[in-house]
Amino acid sequence: MKIGDILINKGEKKKFTLGNISGTAFCGRNTGKTLVITAGVHGGEYVGIETALRLIKELEAEKLSGNIIICPVLNTDGFYDGVKQISTSDYKNLNREFPGDEKGTSTQRIAFDIEKYLYPTADFIVDLHGGDINENLIPLIFFPYGSGEDMKNYVRDIASRMSVNFRVGSYASNGLYSYATKKNIPAMLYERGEHGIWSEDDVLAEKEDIYKLMEMLGIIKDGHDISVNKKQKEIVSVEYVEAECDGLWYPYIKQGQRVKKGELLGVLKNIEGEKLQVVVAKFDADILYYTLSLGVRKKDALIAYGTE
Ligand SMILES: [Zn+2]
Incomplete structure (x- = not known):
């Protein structure tokens, strides 16, 4: 070879x-x-x-x-x-x-x-x-x-x-x-x-x-x-959610968890605690992965969830 x-x-x-x-x-x-x-x-x-x-x-x-x-x-x-x-x-x-x-x-x-x-x-x-x-x-x-x-x-x-x-x-x-x-x-x-x-x-x-x-x-x-x-x-459709701005990330789910359409998945806040971005499931899904960091930059991956 x-x-x-x-x-x-x-x-x-x-x-x-x-x-x-x-x-x-x-x-x-x-x-x-x-x-x-x-x-x-x-x-x-x-x-x-x-x-x-x-x-x-x-x-x-x-x-x-x-x-x-x-x-x-x-x-x-x-x-x-x-x-x-x-x-x-x-x-x-x-x-x-x-x-x-x-x-x-x-x-x-x-x-x-x-x-x-x-x-x-x-x-x-x-x-x-x-x-x-x-x-x-x-x-x-x-x-x-x-x-x-x-x-x-x-x-x-x-x-x-x-x-x-x-x-x-x-x-x-x-x-x-x-x-x-x-x-x-x-x-x-x-x-x-x-x-x-x-x-x-x-x-x-x-x-x-x-x-x-x-x-x-x-x-x-x-x-x-x-x-x-x-x-x-087989996950055929995935939603990859990014931070819309710098902030503090508070996830409410765990990897592998099954979530329903409309369920709250996490919130991005500023240092004063005001909500900057609310992440809600767009469809029934499995949570594939998510970020643990409290501080995130704009465009950082927050969470990915997908459906069969
Ligand atoms: Zn990698």
Whole structure:
């Protein structure tokens, strides 16, 4: 297998750095598909990062039919500085910077290198996220609604066999996974964990799902249960509510809660306690995630809720 100009021999595990990205590649003894696993696009989403690190330790290239490339921390500045969603080097959100720019800011150059080195090798990309330091979230998968019927159906089938209970159709196009689907590479975004913490239970659950994905792609044959998760719901319509101005955010719900049309979900107030924005459910819905921060800036995400 080759990534850029780096050659990895059959049965070999190799660390690599190409441009602004680093990771570990496993070239299977037998040929097959290539799975790319990315994490740390957002530096405070720890379950995905820890899961990626465990997989790097556990996987054995000798036993694979195909290849696996794992980049555990793509936004290293954001990760080591412990900030939410952005890189501290240029204040940009890597998951909004696709397509990248070879001559752009540091985050735009990372996006460019992901496209240049990871996209061409991938038969499937899973990008691991979670609720960030300032978010509560129910585990879910985003998959592409806007990249054609075949892409939607293929990724939906894979998502439907994961342990998370929500899969969310998305029309995004400027993120790592969503832009990949625009380039006809099957991809999805997996979210688990929240609030800037990670737990052993969450890491083990996420790791099992990634092993299932490898099994579905034919890279391993270890007998993981890849039957359809009958509890999983498909969210076809999502309301993403942003703050209309700077303010103090008071949510009245929890992630995973079922709410009725017209129900009060939260209020944005000014420092004097006057209401600036009242958020009410536009339809019966499940709460997918919401912001925990008391102080929020204009345009910050407050809450996302969706319906089947
Ligand atoms: Zn994220």
